[in-house]
Amino acid sequence: MVLPLRNKAETSRAYWAFVTPAFVLYLLVFAFPIVLSVVLSLSNYNGGKMFGGEPWTIVGFQQFEKLAGDPNFWLALKNNLYIVLISVFGQIPLGFLLAYLIYRKIVKWGEGWQAILYIPAIISVIVLGIMWKLVFASNGLLADMMNGMETNAFTAALNHVLAGGFNVTDDFVRQLVSIADPKALQTFANPIPDLKDLILTGGYDAAHLDIFRHDMVNLLAPKWTPDFLSQQDVAMIPIMFVTLWCWTGMYLILFHANMQKIDSQIIEAARIDGATEFQVMKNIIVPNLSGVIANAAILCIAGSLNTFALIWAMTEGGPMNVTQVLAIYMYQNAFIGAPNFPLANAVSLSIVAFSFVLIGVTLFIERKMGGKVE
Amino acid sequence: MKKTIASFVGKGAAYAVMGLFALMTIYPVIWLLVNSFKSTADYMVDKVGLPHDWILSNYVGAWTLGTFGTLIGNSVLYTVVGAAGIIFFSVLAGFGFAKIKNRATGPIYGSFVLGILLSITSLMVPLFLEVSQIDKVLGDFFHMLGVMKAEDFHLFYNTRFGMILIYIGSGLPMSIYLCTEYLKSVPDSLIEAARIDGAGYFTTFWRIILPMSTPIATTVAVITVPNLWNEFALINIIVSDNDLKSLPLGILRFSGSMSTDYGKQFAALVIGMAPMLLFYIAFRKQITKGVSGGAVKG
Numbered sequence: 001m002v003l004p005l006r007n008k009a010e011t012s013r014a015y016w017a018f019v020t021p022a023f024v025l026y027l028l029v030f031a032f033p034i035v036l037s038v039v040l041s042l043s044n045y046n047g048g049k050m051f052g053g054e055p056w057t058i059v060g061f062q063q064f065e066k067l068a069g070d071p072n073f074w075l076a077l078k079n080n081l082y083i084v085l086i087s088v089f090g091q092i093p094l095g096f097l098l099a100y101l102i103y104r105k106i107v108k109w110g111e112g113w114q115a116i117l118y119i120p121a122i123i124s125v126i127v128l129g130i131m132w133k134l135v136f137a138s139n140g141l142l143a144d145m146m147n148g149m150e151t152n153a154f155t156a157a158l159n160h161v162l163a164g165g166f167n168v169t170d171d172f173v174r175q176l177v178s179i180a181d182p183k184a185l186q187t188f189a190n191p192i193p194d195l196k197d198l199i200l201t202g203g204y205d206a207a208h209l210d211i212f213r214h215d216m217v218n219l220l221a222p223k224w225t226p227d228f229l230s231q232q233d234v235a236m237i238p239i240m241f242v243t244l245w246c247w248t249g250m251y252l253i254l255f256h257a258n259m260q261k262i263d264s265q266i267i268e269a270a271r272i273d274g275a276t277e278f279q280v281m282k283n284i285i286v287p288n289l290s291g292v293i294a295n296a297a298i299l300c301i302a303g304s305l306n307t308f309a310l311i312w313a314m315t316e317g318g319p320m321n322v323t324q325v326l327a328i329y330m331y332q333n334a335f336i337g338a339p340n341f342p343l344a345n346a347v348s349l350s351i352v353a354f355s356f357v358l359i360g361v362t363l364f365i366e367r368k369m370g371g372k373v374e
Numbered sequence: 375m376k377k378t379i380a381s382f383v384g385k386g387a388a389y390a391v392m393g394l395f396a397l398m399t400i401y402p403v404i405w406l407l408v409n410s411f412k413s414t415a416d417y418m419v420d421k422v423g424l425p426h427d428w429i430l431s432n433y434v435g436a437w438t439l440g441t442f443g444t445l446i447g448n449s450v451l452y453t454v455v456g457a458a459g460i461i462f463f464s465v466l467a468g469f470g471f472a473k474i475k476n477r478a479t480g481p482i483y484g485s486f487v488l489g490i491l492l493s494i495t496s497l498m499v500p501l502f503l504e505v506s507q508i509d510k511v512l513g514d515f516f517h518m519l520g521v522m523k524a525e526d527f528h529l530f531y532n533t534r535f536g537m538i539l540i541y542i543g544s545g546l547p548m549s550i551y552l553c554t555e556y557l558k559s560v561p562d563s564l565i566e567a568a569r570i571d572g573a574g575y576f577t578t579f580w581r582i583i584l585p586m587s588t589p590i591a592t593t594v595a596v597i598t599v600p601n602l603w604n605e606f607a608l609i610n611i612i613v614s615d616n617d618l619k620s621l622p623l624g625i626l627r628f629s630g631s632m633s634t635d636y637g638k639q640f641a642a643l644v645i646g647m648a649p650m651l652l653f654y655i656a657f658r659k660q661i662t663k664g665v666s667g668g669a670v671k672g
Contacts, residue, residue: 011474014575018470022463022546023482029543030489033500040500050507052514098392106388115658116396119403122654122661124604126622127646130629130639131406141405144421245398250665257666277384298491306493309606313626327495327607334499335611344499351496359491 034352041346047339063346072321073347076329079236080305083325084358086240087247087304088297094244095251096293100281102252103259104267114256117249128246129313136228136238146224154179154221158213166206168199180220235322239311246310251296258292259285294366301358305351326351403647410640417636432641436628440642444617445624446649451534452609452620453602456541460549461594463542465587468553469579473565483554489547495607501540502611505530532614540612541602549594552667556590557583593664596657600650621646 041063045056067073098117102110120128135141157179161172173196177185188194204212228238262285270280286293308327311317317328326347334344409417410432412425420426436442470476471483494501513527530536560583568578606622613619625646628639654661 010575012476015470015474015476015478018466018474018575018579019478019482022467022486022550025463025539025543026486026489026546028504029494029501029540030492030497030547031485032504033497034492036504037497037500040503049510050503051511098395101388101392106385107392113392113396114662116399118662118665119399119651119654121665122600122650123403123647124606124622124625124650126604126606126625127643130625131402131643133629134636134639135402135405141421148422248395249399253662253665257662302491302493306495308495309622312606313629327498330496330499331611334502341499341503345503348496348499352492355491355493355496 034349037345037348040342041349043342045341047341063342066343067346067350072324073329075321076317076324076326079323080307080325082236082240083243083307084301084304086244087300090240090244091248091251092293092296092300095248096255096289098248098252099255099259100285103256103285104277104280106277110256114249114253117252119249120246121250125246125310126313128242129310132238132242133314138225138230143224150222150224151217154181154217155213158216162209162213166204166209166212168196170196173199176216176220181222183222184220230319232320232322235315235319239314239323242310242314243304243307247300251300254296255289255292258289262288290366290369294362297362297366298359301362302355305355305358326354406640406643406647409636410644412637412640414635414637417640429637432637433645436638436641436645439638440624440628440645441616442621442624442642442645445619445621448534448618449603449621449649452537452541452605453599455538456545456602457595457598459538459542460545460598461591464546464549464553464594465557465584465591466579467546467550468557468587469583471550471554472557473560473562473583474575483550486547486550490551492547494544498607498611501608502531505536505540505612531612532618534618537609537612537618540608541605544608545598545601549598552594553587553590556587560586592660593667596660597664599653600661603650603653621649 039058042058042060043056044059046054048054050056098113101107102113107113133140137143158176161175161179164172166172170192173192176195177191180191185191199212202215204215228234267280267284270284275283306327307325308331311323311325311328312331315323317324317332330344330347330351333340333347408424409421411428411430413427413429413432416426467486471479509528509531510524512529513522513524516522516527517524528536530539564582564586565578568582573581603620604622605620606626609620610623613623625642628635628642633639
């Protein structure tokens, strides 16, 4: 090979001096923990001193059986797969599409768009998670905006009714009822007489219509209380949205940079021959980038199976575990309440195993697809 | 003619998609910034508009309550020393892998490349147990020698030293891969010339390899710095002492017990994102180049 081997011993000494520090750190941070998690997941270790403390032994696959029987584990796995799916089939295609729009100069100011869309990837997911929590909260920005729109629409309808004058007749009340939110009316046993009563006893008069308008909006306008993050069936939707929002810009940059390596003459020739933009994308760009796409998918799977901090900041896996993912399930078993370290280690191993299975599938598909393209 | 209309509509749609995405990216960030100047009462009344009175007291309050001075100092330490360590050890090992022939390169370098696929988050529980047990074993040993009480000894758990070592280890796989592939492209003749002049391997490393690695070191740095600065999962379990915590941990405190003090919470969030936004503005070109290599896990 490369260097003149004047002195074999010196060369070997130098090699080990260069490689050992990094390798020791690697063993400390990656290799030993994996070995430890294999051992502990099969044991009955329950915290405390591992050496010279309470004795513990290998007891077998109990923890894995316990995992398989725990509905919370399956819920965490299901939610985690949602995150993987939105990452692989959301971030990557969307990033690709946006990169293509810039690369083919279908939109101007490519640099500027890229610079903006990458911003979320550089900011701490803790900051972003809390920010989106404030947006999606039941009294948050989204609810406020939607309620503002509802209020405006209701006020317009109310003004229309009031245009006929302020006479508290049955007909007037009937009109109010017809524009009111059905849910708001549920508080009345008999909406029309009850509401009429309420207005008459309220002492409203035509000279102070503002007060009347304000009260009617509060009472009858539709209220939009999304509370996404605390409802069983929809709680994952904001989290998936934020996941998509956060990382798409990164894939945009990755794909755009690699598109620029493609010989543009091929594309120009294809366009002159009458190929549409879609055909160019499908037959030239995608095959040329198949390796990059596969790499992106692999890193994407590895990252999204380990998603933790973003969801921790948004919901802590709650309420009632509905937004649980594997890493949070693991964390809670190890550090919250009575620790169950063997179970947490079994989860840790499961995550590693799932990553490798999904990455294997990705490589297999890439090989198959790559074969077709050649 | 038909074609021009179609392409006009297509362009319109393209701008709409791009514009919507850009708006959704930038608006929440601006919303945070604007709300950080509102009083909590002001925010409760109007969440969308501009502040009634622009106030700075949120920042003053958040800064003292959150001890952000300490937290930012710690974050700078973890990030700078961690990134420097990652770069140094990666170039060192990369030189070995790329330019010195040894049969161990296959398995060792291979294990680093495999490590790119392992996320440290999935290993946080066994890693925590490992380092805390090492502390306990060493503590018992020093106790036996009569130096100190066993519980007082911490090498890894709840120390800056331990946190930095773990950070360096966690960043190594990707950066060793990048550095090794980069150093393979350095011409052998350069190194041979130095060797003929009588330079040993270490001199060659200091005089030639390290200076030549500036481009790849920059790439590793711009990718590593945001990763370390924003890291949460590990420091959350390795460090328990408030004086040793980093910025993300401090930000999270505001969404817990102080979650109804919106003014301070918004200020804390802005303090949390400002350093990396400035870093991004300063190094956008290099960051984009680093990301293009596909070297980021998302």
